[in-house]
Amino acid sequence: VYVEYKPLDGNVMTINPISEQIILTFSTSQPPPKGKYSVMAIVQTGDIRKDYIVILMDSNGGLNLTLQRDTAATAHLNRNYADGERHLLTYTRKKLGLSKSHVMDLQVDANPKVEMFPANTFDLSELTAIFLGGGVYTPFPDSAHWIGYTGCLSTVRYTQNAFDGTDTVDYRPLEALYGYEQKKGAVKNVNGNVGHEKQCAQPVVVIPPEP
16 A cells, blocks of 8 residues: 655745654554565655655564655664564654754664764755655665555544644644544545554554555
8 A cells, every 4th residue: 555645735834843743553464575564654745755754564574764865864674573463653853953964763662773974964845745655766775675564543633833833734634534633634646545543453454555
């Protein structure tokens, strides 16, 4: 299954945000085959070829998050998360004080955070699109090794915050798909039979889920 979500006009940040966060719940017992990576989520901000975040699962059930903006920064979690259990993934990136430097961290459940300091400095960009679960990713580097994700994804959120805390935009693509997001974005393309969103729990809900 493949879900593409884009913000509606007038529902993007009017100034450069200073922080961003991705939260999603997932559950799977089907990692990709050796040499492949299953795409859980892509958040595109700005140019499709060089400004995006991608969350992948490897053949051992480990998680890879790559932040691409001219150069790449990658966080990797080696534990096997393809264990059929429900897991909560949280990624956060924010500016350090008044500088342009950023700190980013990736955490699953209550396990220790993996923290990174990207070498390049840049402002965050407004959201262009969010891709979930699968599809054709030829514009992205290394996408020849990517395949669709099989498992459950739920409560997916992408949030941007302005420097003074007065402007926050919170995107929820699956809520938009089912018609109960507050009109901040719209699902532009869906391939596959997508059922109603559920909290990922036992037994595993396989994408496409049963109606």
